[in-house]
Amino acid sequence: MIVEGFLLFAIVSIWIAVFESVVMMYGAIRFIRREHRNPNAIPADMDHFPTVTVMVPAHNEEIVIATTVEHILGLNYPQEKVQIIVIADNCTDDTAGRLQRLKSRPAYQDRNLQIMERVGTGGKSGALNDALKQATGEWICIYDADAAPERNALFFLVQKAMEEPEKYGAVFGRNKARNRNHNFLSSCINLELVTIQRVHHTGLWELFKLGTIPGTNFIVRSALMREIGGWDEDAITEDTAVSFEILTRGQLIALAPKAEAYQQEPEQLSVYMRQRERWAKGNYRVVMDNLHHLFNTSSWRIKLHVLYYAASYFWFMIALIISDIIFVVNIVYQIIGLFNPAVVSPFQFTSDVYIYLVIAWALMYYIYVLQINLALASDIGQSNTRNFILSCVSYFTYAQLFLVISLKAFYSMVVDRISGRQNKWYKTQRFD
Structure with a gap:
């Protein structure tokens, strides 16, 4: 029953994340169309x-x-x-x-x-x-x-x-x-x-x-x-x-x-991981410092801003971790079952419920690729075959780093709070 509750939480959360992405794409398309109709002119006189x-x-x-x-x-x-x-x-x-x-x-x-x-x-x-x-x-x-x-x-x-x-x-x-x-x-x-x-x-x-x-x-x-x-x-x-x-x-x-x-x-990769872990840890802290805005008379924009960050760094992250664990474990046990039918996955669901997770996961992947290619199409010179292939591959490689980084950053933040450890300005390594 508890495991089915986790599965339901993951499915609902993924659908909400997909809905959020669709809303963002709708807004982006509106913005792009309007911007194309309003080119910026650069005046010769900037005295004012x-x-x-x-x-x-x-x-x-x-x-x-x-x-x-x-x-x-x-x-x-x-x-x-x-x-x-x-x-x-x-x-x-x-x-x-x-x-x-x-x-x-x-x-x-x-x-x-x-x-x-x-x-x-x-x-x-x-x-x-x-x-x-x-x-x-x-x-x-x-x-x-x-x-x-x-x-x-x-x-x-x-x-x-x-x-x-x-x-x-x-x-x-x-x-x-x-x-x-x-x-x-x-x-x-x-x-x-x-x-x-x-x-x-x-x-x-x-x-x-x-x-x-x-x-x-x-x-x-x-x-x-x-x-x-x-x-x-x-x-x-x-x-x-x-x-x-x-x-x-x-x-x-x-x-x-x-x-x-x-x-x-x-x-x-080592430079990237240190940079993004610092960013994630900083955003965790900002979210926690501003959660009170959800319960006071702050403007709706501030509340939406808090929810947007909280969803990205807490809610959706937890849902993705749960769904990935369930999905990967079931695949592993299905492969093992081909050689040893007596082995049974610890996650047992009715076929209809599990298929909803597969559908949600597939839709999330589709939206992920669609978002990237919508963005590339609006940036001159970036919409090409190479970037399209990369967008399809990156979900299974680069995007999964977000989960690792988020978990490491959260653990580091907890250790900071308990030990009183001070943060230092980490400078991203430069290259010639």
């Missing part, structure tokens, strides 16, 4: 645009930092309105030296480029908080040390903010994997990025005007960040934590789909 402080936190980033800052210096935005602060945070390499050499170039003599060599605690959040004290712009723009924003990225972010200046507290763009074809892992990460940004982000924004700032390629109103008190230095995923703070103040986080930046994704 606000001032912006671009902040780049960098911890031992000598490999990529100069290229990143060059891209930022080349942004299509009035130079006199841009302040750039690069924080060399607790660096033991030549990050600061490379920045100083870049700044000394004649072409950049008149640019407002500040290099902050910082020794302190708080990781990325601490670095951003120190830079916030020196920021003079009306808006804060954040780029990670490996970012390569396209020339008009900042313009599109600010343009979106100016559409509803009283409502939009932050605006975020899209991030693309610049090393997406390096190997199987980076190709799968690319599929994940494209799907999240072109289906989930667009669907949530189109249907509910709900957004979440990423760790890079976004702007936030300076006064709002100071009102919040800066970035939470105890948060592992400071971007998600700030998103909830912005929403609780009645501000929206808008999507600017044409504001794109390239970033370097992990090329080794």
Whole structure:
């Protein structure tokens, strides 16, 4: 009876997850159609645009930092309105030296480029908080040390903010994997990025005007960040934590789909696992810290935001683990039964009930592949045979890593809570 209850829970949960995915795809299709009818024009005069402080936190980033800052210096935005602060945070390499050499170039003599060599605690959040004290712009723009924003990225972010200046507290763009074809892992990460940004982000924004700032390629109103008190230095995923703070103040986080930046994704499984475990653990904590919004007078957007994260990291994860265990164990016992009919699976169900799990699992796989290819079709140059095959294969390989990562992150979070262990800023390894 208990086992049948678990099976029913898994089946219902998978169907709800499928329904959520269909809703997201519906919103994404609506968004894509509307965007195609409304192309963005870039004005020649940007005198009325606000001032912006671009902040780049960098911890031992000598490999990529100069290229990143060059891209930022080349942004299509009035130079006199841009302040750039690069924080060399607790660096033991030549990050600061490379920045100083870049700044000394004649072409950049008149640019407002500040290099902050910082020794302190708080990781990325601490670095951003120190830079916030020196920021003079009306808006804060954040780029990670490996970012390569396209020339008009900042313009599109600010343009979106100016559409509803009283409502939009932050605006975020899209991030693309610049090393997406390096190997199987980076190709799968690319599929994940494209799907999240072109289906989930667009669907949530189109249907509910709900957004979440990423760790890079976004702007936030300076006064709002100071009102919040800066970035939470105890948060592992400071971007998600700030998103909830912005929403609780009645501000929206808008999507600017044409504001794109390239970033370097992990090329080794060990690097990827450490990065994603940190993200998962941070999101677990943010969800737990914000569960109270479900039971108070917070706005429906905040409640929906909490439910969305809670479903992804708790509910659906548990359902997938249960369904995978039942499915795999039954297959194993069926194979064993071919040679030894006396062996019986510990999971015994009526054929009708079990077939519902198989149908739900098959539908989930179909929706998974469909979402990816919808996203690829909306991104020029990405809808091809190779990516289609990869989308079919990745469910059985790359997507299953989510379960392993989530379980490890949850265990690590529990150990942190019990032992009082402090989290450190884990820097994703860069490649030449």
